[in-house]
Amino acid sequence: MKAKIVITPKKAVLDPQGKTVQTALEQMGYDGVKAVHVGKYLEIELEGDAEAWRPKIDEACHKLLSNPVIEDYHFTIE
Amino acid sequence: MRFAVLQFPGSNCDQDCVHVLGNVLGQDADYLWHKEESIANADAVVVPGGFSYGDYLRTGSIAQFSPVMNAVKAFANTGGLVIGICNGFQILCETGLLPGALVRNRSLQFRCETIFLKIPTADSPFTSEVPEGRLLRVPIAHGEGCYFADDETLATLQANHQILFQYATQTGELTDEANPNGSLLNIAGICNEGRNVCGMMPHPERASENVLGADDGRRVFESMLRHLEAKTGVGQAATAEV
Numbered sequence: 001m002k003a004k005i006v007i008t009p010k011k012a013v014l015d016p017q018g019k020t021v022q023t024a025l026e027q028m029g030y031d032g033v034k035a036v037h038v039g040k041y042l043e044i045e046l047e048g049d050a051e052a053w054r055p056k057i058d059e060a061c062h063k064l065l066s067n068p069v070i071e072d073y074h075f076t077i078e
Numbered sequence: 079m080r081f082a083v084l085q086f087p088g089s090n091c092d093q094d095c096v097h098v099l100g101n102v103l104g105q106d107a108d109y110l111w112h113k114e115e116s117i118a119n120a121d122a123v124v125v126p127g128g129f130s131y132g133d134y135l136r137t138g139s140i141a142q143f144s145p146v147m148n149a150v151k152a153f154a155n156t157g158g159l160v161i162g163i164c165n166g167f168q169i170l171c172e173t174g175l176l177p178g179a180l181v182r183n184r185s186l187q188f189r190c191e192t193i194f195l196k197i198p199t200a201d202s203p204f205t206s207e208v209p210e211g212r213l214l215r216v217p218i219a220h221g222e223g224c225y226f227a228d229d230e231t232l233a234t235l236q237a238n239h240q241i242l243f244q245y246a247t248q249t250g251e252l253t254d255e256a257n258p259n260g261s262l263l264n265i266a267g268i269c270n271e272g273r274n275v276c277g278m279m280p281h282p283e284r285a286s287e288n289v290l291g292a293d294d295g296r297r298v299f300e301s302m303l304r305h306l307e308a309k310t311g312v313g314q315a316a317t318a319e320v
Contacts, residue, residue: 013226064143
């Protein structure tokens with residue numbers, strides 16, 4: 001069982017990496033790229049009950065894995 | 079005065095801080111390993127620059143859970159003087175002792191250069207010894223120094239005069255050209271609402287002796303000293319009366 005966590009910069013936060021990747025994609029000829037957001041992906045291997053883990057992973061995301069001032073996160077446990 | 083300079087795995091400005099406080103300013107300055115659970119009898123705490131825990135996950139994110147940080151939080155929450163420089167600023171933001179966060183420089187480049195700082199207020203234990211209108215010339219060296227906070231937080235910082243250092247031109251103007259990292263409001267350093275916790279990206283400890291090219295940074299440490307001396311003086315008078 002794994003928790004799969006995706007962390008992305010909040011919309012209000014400048015994302016210069018995303019902008020740079022977007023420019024590169026455009027230069028490669030990919031038309032219609034509206035925006036790129038560069039974030040992080042974490043996998044945490046777990047044992048035990050998925051439902052019991054859910055609030056704990058949420059807490060860990062809030063306290064350590066993401067910074068709520070600048071980042072959003074969402075996760076699945078499967 | 080007794081200064082405790084924290085050491086995390088990856089700190090690299092700790093020795094400079096101890097040198098300036100001890101050898102240049104003649105104070106007691108000692109290293110404090112991150113696994114310590116007490117700051118003992120220190121009068122002030124310095125969270126130095128560097129790359130604590132290799133900047134893994136986010137700058138400062140792991141260091142906030144080091145045992146010593148619980149003691150620093152308790153010290154700060156009872157009015158103790160704490161300054162975080164560069165990575166120290168990032169750690170204090172992650173810890174929640176200071177509002178906002180520091181993100182990648184807008185240019186995506188590591189910036190290592192000398193900049194000018196405008197001091198919007200002398201009303202703090204970190205800026206009181208800076209003459210009015212005087213700019214400080216100090217170095218920066220960081221890749222993630224772009225200060226970010228939401229609009230509400232920025233408004234509070236301004237209303238309470240918590241912005242202590244701003245990137246400026248040589249003539250004191252707050253322009254985009256003078257802003258090396260894209261920080262909102264050209265913010266280079268702030269303090270908390272209680273004015274006893276300060277974080278700044280520039281390195282005053284690298285500019286505290288003329289032999290190193292500038293000694294403007296001394297003003298920050300001298301401000302802290304004056305504040306501590308005044309506080310201790312008051313304490314002694316009160317004891318004498320009893």
